[in-house]
Amino acid sequence: MTTGTNEILIAEKERADLAMTVTLVSFAMLFATLFLMYAVFRSANPVWPPMGFAKTSLLLPNLSLAIIFFSSLFLHTTQRMYQLGNSRKVSYFYYLTLIFALAFVGIQFLIWKQLKLDGIYLDSGIFASIIYGFTWIHCAHVVMGFLGLLYCFPMIRAKYANHNFSIRLSNVAKFWHFLGIIWFLMILFIFVL
Amino acid sequence: MTYAHGIHEAPKTFISKYIISFDHKVIAKQFLWYGIFFLGVGGMMALLIRWTLAYPGEAFPILGSLLFPHTNGVVPPDTYAMLFTLHGTIMIFYAITPILIGAFGNFCIPLMIGARDMAFPMLNMLSFWFAFLSGLVLLASLFIPYGGAAGGWTSYPTLSTLIGSPGAGQTLWCLAIFILGISSTMGAVNYITTVISFRAPGMGYFDMPLTVWGLWLTAILNAIFLPVLGAGVMLLIFDRVFGTHFFLAGAAATSGTGDPVLFQHVFWIFGHPEVYILILPAWGVVSDLLSFFSRKPAFGAKATALSMTTITILSTVVYGHHMFTTQMSPLLTQTFMTLTMTISIPSAIFFANWLGTIWRGSIRFHSPMLFSLGIVFVFGLGGLTGLYLGTVSTDLYLHDTYFVVGHFHYTMAASVLLGGFAGTYFWFPKMFGKMMNETLAKIHFWGSMVGLNGIFFGMLLVGYAGMHRRLYNPFVYEFMKDMTSINTMITISALIMGAFQLVFVYNFLHTLIKGKPVTDNNPWEVGTLEWTIPSPAPHYNFKEIPTVKCGPHELGNPNLKNGRDFQYQTEELVEA
Numbered sequence: 018m019t020t021g022t023n024e025i026l027i028a029e030k031e032r033a034d035l036a037m038t039v040t041l042v043s044f045a046m047l048f049a050t051l052f053l054m055y056a057v058f059r060s061a062n063p064v065w066p067p068m069g070f071a072k073t074s075l076l077l078p079n080l081s082l083a084i085i086f087f088s089s090l091f092l093h094t095t096q097r098m099y100q101l102g103n104s105r106k107v108s109y110f111y112y113l114t115l116i117f118a119l120a121f122v123g124i125q126f127l128i129w130k131q132l133k134l135d136g137i138y139l140d141s142g143i144f145a146s147i148i149y150g151f152t153w154i155h156c157a158h159v160v161m162g163f164l165g166l167l168y169c170f171p172m173i174r175a176k177y178a179n180h181n182f183s184i185r186l187s188n189v190a191k192f193w194h195f196l197g198i199i200w201f202l203m204i205l206f207i208f209v210l
Numbered sequence: 211m212t213y214a215h216g217i218h219e220a221p222k223t224f225i226s227k228y229i230i231s232f233d234h235k236v237i238a239k240q241f242l243w244y245g246i247f248f249l250g251v252g253g254m255m256a257l258l259i260r261w262t263l264a265y266p267g268e269a270f271p272i273l274g275s276l277l278f279p280h281t282n283g284v285v286p287p288d289t290y291a292m293l294f295t296l297h298g299t300i301m302i303f304y305a306i307t308p309i310l311i312g313a314f315g316n317f318c319i320p321l322m323i324g325a326r327d328m329a330f331p332m333l334n335m336l337s338f339w340f341a342f343l344s345g346l347v348l349l350a351s352l353f354i355p356y357g358g359a360a361g362g363w364t365s366y367p368t369l370s371t372l373i374g375s376p377g378a379g380q381t382l383w384c385l386a387i388f389i390l391g392i393s394s395t396m397g398a399v400n401y402i403t404t405v406i407s408f409r410a411p412g413m414g415y416f417d418m419p420l421t422v423w424g425l426w427l428t429a430i431l432n433a434i435f436l437p438v439l440g441a442g443v444m445l446l447i448f449d450r451v452f453g454t455h456f457f458l459a460g461a462a463a464t465s466g467t468g469d470p471v472l473f474q475h476v477f478w479i480f481g482h483p484e485v486y487i488l489i490l491p492a493w494g495v496v497s498d499l500l501s502f503f504s505r506k507p508a509f510g511a512k513a514t515a516l517s518m519t520t521i522t523i524l525s526t527v528v529y530g531h532h533m534f535t536t537q538m539s540p541l542l543t544q545t546f547m548t549l550t551m552t553i554s555i556p557s558a559i560f561f562a563n564w565l566g567t568i569w570r571g572s573i574r575f576h577s578p579m580l581f582s583l584g585i586v587f588v589f590g591l592g593g594l595t596g597l598y599l600g601t602v603s604t605d606l607y608l609h610d611t612y613f614v615v616g617h618f619h620y621t622m623a624a625s626v627l628l629g630g631f632a633g634t635y636f637w638f639p640k641m642f643g644k645m646m647n648e649t650l651a652k653i654h655f656w657g658s659m660v661g662l663n664g665i666f667f668g669m670l671l672v673g674y675a676g677m678h679r680r681l682y683n684p685f686v687y688e689f690m691k692d693m694t695s696i697n698t699m700i701t702i703s704a705l706i707m708g709a710f711q712l713v714f715v716y717n718f719l720h721t722l723i724k725g726k727p728v729t730d731n732n733p734w735e736v737g738t739l740e741w742t743i744p745s746p747a748p749h750y751n752f753k754e755i756p757t758v759k760c761g762p763h764e765l766g767n768p769n770l771k772n773g774r775d776f777q778y779q780t781e782e783l784v785e786a
Binding site (some may be wrong): 028031035036039040042043046047048050051053054057058061062069122139140142143145146149150153154 | 407435472
């Protein structure tokens with residue numbers, strides 16, 4: 018690789034990093050607004066959950082948190098393996114990430130099913146609105162993240178023939194880790210506290 | 211710095227050239243057409259509103275019987291609510307935003323910083339098509355049962371919930387705004403990255419033209435605050451479609467309670483920065499044009515850039531002044547009032563800089579300069595009337611009156627519209643390689659100035675007299691009966707304003723179709739980078755990436771030679 022080409026790649030990486038940072042700031046503002054609203058609702062209601070509701074079970078939310086944590090870990094390892102040039106392990110950890118991402122979405126559906134079994138329906142008031150609304154929005158972003166992961170798939174199949182692979186993987190990983198952090202905060206605020 | 215970015219071939223087919231073009235200049239023109247179309251739609255709605263207020267119960271001439279056959283051409287009350295809602299929405303989000311930010315942002319940023327295109331050309335293209343989709347969704351809402359949204363451009367619950375707005379119109383409004391938010395965020399990411407990464411060698415931040423400063427700061431505000439509105443309208447959609455209770459209070463929310471006022475907070479956390487999102491590009495354009503046409507360096511250019519930055523920052527912490535009447539605690543109202551007043555300081559600095567720039571200049575009264583001077587005047591009025599609304603005691607009286615409408619039209623409509631026209635006349639040769647007719651442009655300016663001042667100053671007067679902003683027929687109230695004649699004057703001014711826009715449309719289209727190509731690549735004799743290349747700007751803009759050696763406002767230096775009174779940014783600075 019010539020010095021000129023190397024400079025171009027570094028410049029592209031810096032631009033992509035910058036753009037992704039701005040994008041994550043935008044997404045962070047969206048979720049910050051949701052948390053702000055939650056804080057207002059929570060402080061305006063003397064009892065939480067409101068009367069007539071019991072606290073929801075933490076089993077499935079915690080399980081989903083563990084799953085998204087491991088998916089992040091696997092994605093991080095995918096990046097590490099790529100840097101080390103271990104192509105077999107890159108594929109291996111990438112597929113593991115995909116499987117865990119799908120599992121996370123699956124658990125989300127179980128959480129919504131469990132809420133219904135507990136008698137918490139969409140129109141059951143603000144407590145239900147927050148749980149359903151916020152988890153829907155997060156899940157929609159997880160689906161976007163999953164599509165981002167699939168966006169890397171052709172390069173995995175082609176064994177990273179494209180030099181943009183590391184940029185693409187790095188940006189998808191940042192978004193995925195971001196979603197993991199948001200999910201942790203949601204579990205903490207909505208289900209635990 | 212490396213510049214082998216976003217390489218894309220010169221488009222050859224119609225589709226690749228005009229439909230899915232990656233070229234920032236083509237995308238800029240797409241946004242310009244889009245904005246002008248919606249300007250026409252929103253303007254037509256304004257005329258319907260004004261007709262109703264001047265001649266209540268009378269049929270709208272010519273088009274009335276076609277649009278409202280069931281009422282013999284009279285605008286019905288429910289349609290009136292829809293008209294003022296969509297007029298505001300369309301003018302702010304679908305006319306001003308695409309023209310000032312979409313068109314001038316796309317066109318000017320790469321050309322003025324010496325780049326060959328945006329950092330992410332495909333993202334740029336997607337940004338336009340998302341905006342297009344959003345426009346379609348909004349227009350579609352006009353043709354469904356119950357019609358479009360009618361809860362005001364602010365869409366406060368409970369007016370905007372199913373209780374206040376049955377039918378799908380309000381839902382489509384929310385969806386359209388959400389999609390447009392995605393489009394604008396894509397644009398913002400692109401603008402921010404392009405300005406930071408693609409400035410020509412030698413171009414520091416303070417060597418950027420102030421137009422680029424304005425657009426860049428706007429992009430930063432867009433990236434940060436559009437998602438706030440996005441979250442709000444998304445939850446509003448959930449309330450309307452899925453039956454959640456975020457913004458419903460009382461009996462509608464039986465278990466725990468939602469909060470309608472919370473939407474107002476979310477809306478204005480976004481909404482106040484939005485005012486500056488709209489006006490910062492116009493400020494930037496004016497700051498440059500005043501210098502170019504006064505043949506003088508911009509007075510205190512750095513201070514102007516820093517003032518705009520300060521206003522950008524302060525704009526994020528003053529939103530509460532829109533909500534003084536919502537039983538906000540006095541401690542908060544006073545805090546928001548004080549913060550609002552602090553915006554006067556940087557505003558006064560750059561306003562004084564504008565006056566300093568034209569002071570003792572060799573002013574050339576070309577059409578872009580006339581429009582720029584117009585902005586200085588109308589923004590002065592808009593800014594001063596804002597003081598009354600930012601002060602708690604006066605706002606309690608003036609809130610929701612036509613005074614508010616007059617104030618924000620002076621700042622957001624008149625200033626920004628005149629900025630859009632100034633920019634269009636100024637960059638038209640570089641966009642299309644032709645020169646618009648100067649005489650028609652000047653007729654357009656004077657007609658518009660008479661019209662818009664008649665409208666907006668009249669609004670300030672009736673508002674001060676207590677006329678409420680959203681009444682279908684205010685004259686059923688005894689104390690407003692005497693305001694009929696002044697409302698008629700406002701409407702006649704609106705008709706004048708509308709008529710003179712036809713001069714612009716004729717000039718624009720006639721020049722485009724029949725205008726002769728410009729022979730001079732730099733007809734205004736200014737030194738920013740876009741004027742160093744042929745007109746219209748060629749594919750990829752610059753054969754060689756230019757190296758910047760001086761600032762954008764090097765004009766009027768007596769030591770300059772070869773008959774010019776300006777120097778290009780690519781030339782070594784001649785000491786004055």
